[in-house]
Amino acid sequence: MEISGAEIVTRCLQEEGVEFVFGYPGGAVLEIYDAIHKQDFFKHVLVRHEQAAVHAADAYSRSSNKVGVALLTSGPGATNGITGIATAYMDSIPLIVISGQVGTPMIGSDAFQEVDMVGCSRPIVKHNFLVKDVRDIAATFKKAFHIATTGRPGPVVIDIPKDVTIHKTKFEYPQSVSIRSYNPPVKGHPGQIKKAAQLLADAKRPFVYVGGGAVLGNASAEVTELVKLLNLPCTNTLMGLGALDGTDANFVGMLGMHGTYEANLAMQYCDVLIAIGARFDDRVISVPNQFLSQAKKIVHIDIDPSSIAKRVKVDVPIVGDVKSVVSDLVALLKETGQRPNDKALAAWWDQVNEWRKPNSLLYTQDSEIIKPQFVVQKLWEVTDGQAIVTSDVGQHQMFAAQYYKFRRPRQWINSGGLGTMGFGLPAAMGAQMANPYAQVACITGEASIQMNIQELSTCKQYHIPVKIINLNNRYLGMVRQWQEFFYGNRYSESYMDALPDFVKLAEAYGHIGMKIEKPADVEPALREAFSEKLKDRLVFLDFITDQKANVFPMVQNGKGLNQMDLPEHMRGMQQVPFENNRDYGNLC
Amino acid sequence: MRHILSILIENEAGALSRVTGLFSARGYNIDSLTVQTTEDVTMSRMTIVTHGSDDIIEQITKQLNKLVEVVKVIDLNEADHIERELMLIKVRATGKERDEMKRMADIFRGRIIDVTEKSYTIELTGPGEKLDAFIKALDPAVILETVRTGASGIGRGERILKI
Known part of the structure; x- marks a missing residue:
């Protein structure tokens, strides 16, 4: 039986197990909305602005590990979605954005509500498609979901001209997908994982730096096991928060521009850094040369090779799915029994705890103004x-x-x-x-x-x-x-x-x-x-709330992580390690 | 440093704009770009000449590899390679200049492919420097028009870029 392109769209979403579609109707997607009206596989949520549709689909995905789906009409509907798509792209969120397009004969004629959505969204998507033939819809959806969710995830836009949603064809959803030009890595290289284990074993001041990749890659359990197994201090980036429990004794707080004193100093003065699904961005390490001014060996685990050596050169790059790589690393450490030197690690913890003591997040709440x-x-x-x-x-x-x-x-x-x-x-x-x-x-x-x-x-x-x-x-x-x-x-x-x-x-x-x-x-x-x-x-x-409240600590642009502006009770504090004859190697 | 990148990419609408968009969005340079389908018409082969530090070239190749439609990227500079560029140059050729121009074309192993009473169009192939040298050897006043393809490159010997 032949069904319309619009119905195929809804059937594809059903096949992918979509529960919610966030969207806003308009001329170019009326066929799709008609098909939505006739089905009850998924629920449509009518937002009040297309930007919100994409954000809602994005957070649906972030909070559930499922794929978010947004549906926008052509022209202004599509461009209103752009900020949402860019937001998802920057944070690597798997998302399918379906946009309507004017009919294929009208494309390029400056038709009413026409915008080149494939062109507009190109720099802010993992991939995008313009579907010009109704027979391509099903295969395109299969590819789009595959691309959005594998490797480093990201948003995928599918632009569908109105006539394509009207044309009819047989519906058959592909069972599998293979794209010869797209083969994201999974397993980390065993040789590199061995090197990482050895570096950890030789470390005097090891530190674990966990980013959003560990959350998106569902590697929280593995990261926690690594941190606990070796009793390592650990920080999470803004995107990585929750990857290690924020109340865990090994957690030293968030790092970066507004990171804690202890997290930033540990990041600066560690001698072996394990970066997991994090990308050394400017709000985290500030300027690379300041960050690298204290010698350290860096292991960088990331699924995206282009994240590695983008801002800082690393000693042991490991490309792979963070969950798989960290779990292999933990297994190897268990097997070999390699551990950092006890005494050095204890001294390092003493130092970290000393940095913790003044509590850089301390504030005072008086009885008048809400902080x-x-x-x-x-x-x-x-x-x-x-x-x-x-x-x-x-x-x-x-x-x-x-x-x-x-x-x-x-x-x-x-x-x-x-x-x-x-x-x-x-x-x-x-x-x-x-x-x-x-x-x-x-x-x-x-x-x-x-x-x-x-x-x-x-x-x-x-x-x-x-x-x-x-x-x-x-x-x-x-x-x-x-x-x-x-x-x-x-x-x-x-x-x-x-x-x-x-x-x-x-x-x-x-x-x-x-x-x-x-x-x-x-x-x-x-x-x-x-x-x-x-x-x-x-x-x-x-x-x-208090109009004068400021966020501290703060690492100003261009400054190093050890040059924080501190809250009032810590002003003038020495931001270098207290040496106290502790043996954790040469600090500079 | 100058690098010459060879890219195998799916022959799909918009694939070229993804590559050029990547270069402009990330502030990389394109000195020249050539593209045409390969013997397998579902695939195109692109040659991009660019320049930058080793770090930048590493990022460029990684970012190119990240594009879904890119099948393979190699930096031809990493080993021996051959590159050729084609130039069509239209020059004024009247009176005495006609013989002189013919000789010049011969010296550079160019071929005259179109002739009028007042002009020659010369086809010249070779590495970019050879084409530069030819232009330099001419009096600028006689050059009416030039068109160059940009370099195409291929690895020497057993080095093959294929899926």
Whole structure:
């Protein structure tokens, strides 16, 4: 029996086990929407802006390890999705974005709502397709899902002209796929893994640096086993948070521009570094030559060869799936019994613990003004550290990363690479869809939340009971912080004037709003929002927070990890190792 | 340093733009690019001449390999190789100049492939430097038009780029 291209699209999604499609209809995809109307394999979620469709599909994927699917119409629908696609691309999220296109005879004629989506999205996708023949739809979907989910994952765009969705053909979904030009690696080279084990055995100051690749590669258990087996100090990047339990004794906090004192110094002064699914980006190591000014041997495990030796040269590159490589490394270490020298490791731990002592995340909460850090800490307590937390971008994102101790992978969802404001609320929707029984909190700011505030309406329609934690300091906080530090307190365009009354706004959308102005009210408000009574409701908590709070520690652009700006109680602290006759080798 | 990369790539719509887009997006240089299908028409062979430090060339080859449609990439500079470029050059050839121009073409083993009363069109093949040398040897005033293909390269001996 012949069916239309539009029906084939829905059947392909069914074959791939898709549960949700986030989208917005329009002229070029009307056939597909008609086919959606006639099926009940998957549910369609109607967003209020296409950017949100892609973010929601993205977070659906991040929080569940399934593939997110977004459906956009041609032209403005497709271009509205671009920010979402770029966000997913920068963080390597497997995503299928289906965009409508004008009919094939019209392509190139500047037709109504025509845009060259394959061209527009080319630099921000893992791959993209323009399907010009109805007989190619099924094979294209099979390839697209395969490409999106294997190797280093990423978004794949499928652009389908309207006439192709109308034409009919027989539907047969390919059982397997083979692309001769695409063979991502899996196993790491055994010789390289041996070298890595030997380096670890010879290490005096070993350190493990875990990035988003360990979360996406589901390697959390293997990473934890490695860290525990050798008793190594370990840091997670912003994208890697949760890969090692944030409350684990071996965890020294996040590293990077706003990393902890101990994580940054351990990163700088270690002698053997094991990088797992991380890419040494500028917000993590700052400048490569500063980072390498202390000699260290680096093992870099990554599925993407182009991530290796991109910013820093490494001694032992291992290309492969991080889960497979780390598990092989652990097996080898168990077999050979290779361990770092006990005494040296103990001395290194003494040093790390000394760095921990002053607590670089310390802040003081007075009885008058709510500190943003305090809200995140209380959120952690109230949700037992178990909530899925999404965030937007800015100070609140850093506070969330620093003070919410993520217990497991896929619990922390943020736009790390692209830094997309407006990501938080649609991401919370996607995460809640994927995890209907989980508590989902969106930590945001009064500026970021307004970038996709219209999604409050989607949340109403689909009864998405996320809790919005709005850290409202009436400023673009991170911009203000940089203006304070580097632009002589000239707060150019960073003050958020004419803010809406968020309580009324939430109520206007049919939700519950709360305004919290006193530190003493923070915990009760959170308890109420997360209570059994409100578990089916979206609650918008508008916390009026300290306007002057800054994120510390901070590694300024161009500075080394050992040249942090520290919080007040640590100013003037010596940022080099205390030598104290400890034998952990020559430090410089 | 100058490098010459040979790329096997699926002969699909848009594949070329993925390659050139990659170079511009990441700030790499393309000195020349040639492409045509191979004996297997589902596949194209591309030769890109680029320059950069070893680190940059390593990144370029890795990034090219990451493109889904790219089957294989080799850096021909890593071993002995041959490269050739074709130039068509139209020169003024009147009076005395006509003989002189014919001699020049012969010296460089060029062939005159089109003749008018006032001009010759000369076909010249060789490494890029040879074509440069030919242009240099001519009085700039006699050159009416040049068109060059950019280099095509192939490994010497047993070195073969194939799937």
